[in-house]
Amino acid sequence: MRLAALKIENFRSVDALVLNELSNINIFVGKNNSGKSNILKSIDIFMKSLKKQLIVKMYDKRDFYCERTVRPVKIACSLEIKDDIYQEFIRKMMGEYPQLVAGIENMKSLRNINIYTSSISNEDNYYSYIEKITLSNSTPFSLQPPHETNLLHIETSVAHELIQRQTLIREFTTKQKQLEDGLQINSEDFTRLKDRRPSYGRLRGNDIVFDLINSSGDIHEFRNRVREELDNYHQEKERIVNSQTENELEVFSGRTKLIPNHVTWLMEQLEKVVILHESERKSPIEKKDAERLLDLKMKRGGTEQLEQLQNIVANLLNVKVDAFKGDTAEGAEIDVDNFLVDMNGTGIRESLRLILDYEFSKPEILLIEEPEVHLHFELERKMFKYLVNLSNEVQIFMTTHSTAFIDSSEANNIFLVKKNQSTEINPLKNDELSEVINELGINMSSLLLSKVIVFVEGPTDEQIIRAYLEKFHPLLSYSDVGIVRMTGVGNYKYYANVYALEIFNNYGLKTIFILDSDSRTEEEINRIIENHPAPSIIKVLPKRCVENYFLSPAILLKFIQRKMNVAGLRTNIPSEEDVINAKMEQIIDFLYPETVRLFLSWKYLKPIYPSVHFDKKAQLDTVEKVTEWIKDGTKLVEDKLLLSYTAFEESLPNELVQFSKIWTERRYDVVPGDKVIDLLCSEFGIRYNKSKMDIELLTQVVTMKEWPANLNEVLNEIASIIKD
CATH class of the missing domain: 3.40.50 (Rossmann fold)
Incomplete structure (x- = not known):
């Protein structure tokens, strides 16, 4: 399962916002206290609200925007679920509504399941309940939302009934747990506890068991009565769960007082989805982690999983992790490079915490806050590569300040988080990353490393x-x-x-x-x-x-072939360098006027500034003086402009002759290379847009022998400076 879109209202620092087009890895960047973590928390709360009971106690007063509890918190997600689950859900709908099979059949193309949750209060407690479930063919939070087919709509009157149900079920569950504790009592405990209420231990305050002990003749009668009570409570819970509501709720087939079975089944499937939330303050490596690793060493088939985990740690952290039986009776211990894990640095420990949590739980949704904290810049980069690889299996939502994460070519879904009155989010494109730098400030600590x-x-x-x-x-x-x-x-x-x-x-x-x-x-x-x-x-x-260095038929042939393959184009793929060369020559000739424009613009269309200066502001203490100052400045601009125009007219013939010579000798150097590549690509149904992906594709096809000599010289100089 994955989240396709998210909508939040009245939650913590968020007044209202919508996130559409969520991808496998989603990065939230912004200043401290801008609300990045609240986005992740909203997803966490939403997922924990997906219960078959349709309601769960979730919020407190601080979770409401400006603590305005009169307005409900609303968190909605558009979900894309696995095909087998969706098909089974449709089959269950058909089985429950055989008279509506034709209408349900038409719903098979509606692959977005949209779940709307809302808060509701009861006696100073705040709950989250499933307000609405719909189906649509795309995310419903866009400016032009699609039609939604209603599966369930719960009004507040029904939500209050569900709260009462939950209260009774919780009470019965507590009593069932007390009765199950009572089944652990042996005959000796039974005799000792007769007429003596326990003041400590797990039976302290367990009145229901104590009363059964005192009203039973022996241990056998006691156990039988406990089992009878357990059966009664189980049946009563089932009766409550399956009972009708007093008020009606709206479902696919109309209005009813019963929650449809297919909805309950769907919620059961969603309740199984594993979500892992790694907060900025991570929990320490514990004994239970060591015991799980040690268990892998001991059980059949576990060594392969352990070796896989050890390889991940070695590749990411450059350390070897292992688990052993401790020297004392305290159990297993984790070693990192033959030292106890606590003897290693914070960066190693927290990175290991994330790896262990993921590898042990294998979540479908991973929420990570500031994974770069305590990490060296190189380890930041490795950690991001690890997360990118994970995103093939798990959907990731991550907050960060790290430029290593932001500048990576794999970071294609970045959201800039700002806070004015409330948290606002703007999705960023690659050419907007400069805004991130302005928002965060240049990371000088990274540069100084x-x-x-x-x-x-x-x-x-x-x-x-x-x-x-x-x-x-x-x-x-x-x-x-x-x-x-x-x-x-x-x-x-x-x-x-x-x-x-x-x-x-x-x-x-x-x-x-x-x-x-x-x-x-x-x-x-x-x-x-x-x-x-x-x-x-x-x-x-x-x-x-820089593109001018790659105006080679051999290089561009391979680039176009690779780009067309990535785009899924299988026809009109060029195979000969001569074809590329001929088209490139035509394009360069076509760009001659554009190159002339750039050449002359550079020389004659530079900014002109008036050089009018005054030592003291007192000289502009009247409107008349200000007016004269503006006139003087305007006159200077006019004079400079006239001189520039005169110089242009006088030198234009010579400039054109000079440029013609340059064009004859070096046209591959002076033509706008990016436009040549783009126009060449357009001949084959693709475009070159200077994106990170295009640059990576371009450089991937270039061999060392083909790499341009001038560029090679400069870049090798950089490499040699580093090595020295």
Whole structure:
């Protein structure tokens, strides 16, 4: 089972929010106290509300938004359940409503089961009950919701009846437990307890058993009467569970006073779903964990499961975990690299806690709060890889502050959590990750664990560097290179300030800036290099953008084939480099005017600023002075604009001649490479959009021999700096 969508109202810091399009792994990022953990808690409460009794005591006053208990907490989820369970559910509906088989048959395409829970109060106790269950063909919380077929609708009057039922059932369950304790009494205990009410032990306060002891002649009569009472309570509980309600509830077939059997069966199946909630403050490794590991060593077939778990721990934590019989009578002990588990660091212990909890419980839904706490940056990355692998088997909801998690290419479902008056959530796309950085602040502690900090213009450059180092220098650690996206060359001077670079240098950190040449002249490039603060390194790549280095028919043929395969396209797949080369030549010729535009825009459409300055604000103490100041500034802008236009007109013929020469000699360098690849892809029904997935696909098909020489030189220099 998995959650397809979530809707929350009036819960803790949440006034109202909706999350659609939930995936196998869902990441919530945001500042402290923004409400990230409350999202996970709402899912936890929802899952614990899925009981066949349809109601459970769940909330307290603090769970209500601004403690406004007059308004109910409402948590709803759209669920996608396993096919075999869904088919059996439909069969049970048909068996219960044979006269409505035709209508039920039409429901087979409605694969979203939507469950709405609501809070209800009774004598200062707050319960969660199933308010409504519906079927639909998509999630019902969108702006254009689909039609929903009602399976169950419980009004508050019926919910109060269910509370009374639960109270009686709870009382009977308590008495049954007391009677079951009484069956443990032997004849010696029976004689000793006759006329003597116990003041300690498990029978203390067990009036029902004590009364039966005193009213029975011997142990045999006592046991028989206990069994009779147990049978009576069991029958009474069954009667209450299966009894009609006084008020009607609405079901698929109309209005009734009985909860349908197919609904009860469905809730029983959902109640079996295992959910694991790993809070930020994790419980310590305990004796019972050691005993479970030791049990695997001892039982038939358990060694294979133990070895699998040991391999997971070794790959993730680089340690060996094992369990042994303790030297004392206290039972089993867990060893980590031949030390007792408590002798290891917090990061190892808490990571091991998560691994053990998952491997022992095998949940279908995993809720994790701040898994990166106490973890080194490298271990953060490994932990995220582990969770990504788990997401093939379990749906994961996770809160984090870690940029290692956020920046990963597998993190394709990220939600930014903010709190103004209440918690708000915005789903993020890859190109919106800069907003995350602004919201969280740059993680300087992660950068300072690096050996080299590389400043790049954008995410494409970062992905190219990461892919290259991972592919051709696999022994280098991910955290050895910290990469900062400047979000455009316009921010270069902001990051390349002397003060900041001196701080990095004082920490022993090398800094490298990598810029694209865009349409810069050789003179402009040399000026940038000369003015760059030492000892920081700057590399200006000779091509317009990073995609220009991959304008090779051999590379793009493999890329297009791989991308079409990923997209599931099986026709029109190119097989010859000559086809790619011919189309690429046509596209480059087509982009000639666009390249001219970029070339001339770079030189003549730069911002013009008025240089009007006043030493004292007192000089603008009247409206007339302000007006004159604006006029002076406007005149300066006009004069500069006129000079720029005049210079453009005079030099345009020479500029076009110069560009024509550049185009003849280096058109593969100056044409916008990303547009070439995109237009080439569009010839085969796909698109290139500079996404992380596209960059990874592009770099995966490039061999070391094919890797562009200029780029190879720069990236190898980064690798050698790290190794030194």
